[in-house]
Amino acid sequence: MRRLTYQQGDQTYTVDLHPLGDDRYQAIIGDQTYTVQCQPQPDGSWRLVLEGKAYRVQAAAQGAQRFIAVDGQHTTLQRVEPRSRPRRAAAHQGGLDAPMPGQVSQVAVQEGDTVTAGQTLLILEAMKMEIRITAPAPSRVMRLLVLPGQVVERGQRLIELDAIPSAPESP
Numbered sequence: 208m209r210r211l212t213y214q215q216g217d218q219t220y221t222v223d224l225h226p227l228g229d230d231r232y233q234a235i236i237g238d239q240t241y242t243v244q245c246q247p248q249p250d251g252s253w254r255l256v257l258e259g260k261a262y263r264v265q266a267a268a269q270g271a272q273r274f275i276a277v278d279g280q281h282t283t284l285q286r287v288e289p290r291s292r293p294r295r296a297a298a299h300q301g302g303l304d305a306p307m308p309g310q311v312s313q314v315a316v317q318e319g320d321t322v323t324a325g326q327t328l329l330i331l332e333a334m335k336m337e338i339r340i341t342a343p344a345p346s347r348v349m350r351l352l353v354l355p356g357q358v359v360e361r362g363q364r365l366i367e368l369d370a371i372p373s374a375p376e377s378p
Contacts, residue, residue, distance in 0.1 A: 213273065213284040251334065265334045269306040270343065276336050283339075302352075302367035303340055305359045309333030314355055320348045321371065328366055331359070345371040 209224045225233040227242070234241045244256040253264045265276040271286040313330040316322060322342040331338045346368035353365050 212287040214287050215282065215284050219287065265336060267307045267333060267336065267338055269303075269338065269340065272341075274336055274338050276334070279335070281336055302350075302364050303328070303343075305331060305361055305363045305365055306338065307331075307333045307361050309338065309359060311353045311355055311357045311359060311365075312337065314351060314353070316348050316351070316366075318348050318351055322346055322348060322368075329353070331365075340365060342368065347371060 211222045211224065213220050213222070220236060223235040225235075227233055229244075230246050231242060231244045234243050241257055246254040246256075248254055248263075251265070253266070255262045255264050262277050267274045268286075271288075273284040273286055275282050275284060309331040310333075311329055312332045315327050315329055322328065322345070324342055324344050326342045327339045328342055328348070329340045331340060348366065349369050350367040352367065353359060353363075359365065
C-alpha cells in the first residue's frame, strides 16, 4: 500500500493506493473506494479508467507542487509529507531547474529583484500546461538564465537565487 497526501487550498486529501495487478489499483479517498486503471501513454501522459470512464491525465512536479491536467482541466496540488513536522521553509541557496522539458512563456522578474516565498518567477509551458516556477523562500534574483520563448530541457537551470536571511526571532 502507498499513502499519498495532497493539499489544495484549505482542503487536504489522503489517497491510499493498493496495487491489484494489470495496471489496476484500489484507491481509497476518505470513505470512498475506487478501482482505477493507469496506463502510461507514448506522449508521457496517462490514461486513467475510473468508474468505466477514461480520462487523459498529464502531470508535472516542481518540488512539492504537482501540476495536474485531467482532460484539459488544470489544477495544482501541494504534496504533504505526513512524517515531516511543520517547520519554516529553509533559506534557498542556488537556483531553480526546469521540472520538465518545455518553453518559457513569461519571465516575471528581473535580475536584482527581491522576491517573496511563493512569488511567481517565470512560467513554463509544457504538455499544454502552464507551470508556475515560484520562489521557495525570500530571495534575491541573481541571474536569469532563460528568456521568453526559449525551449528548455528537464533539469536545465532557469534562474539563480540568493536567499535573504530572515530576521532572528525575539525571545
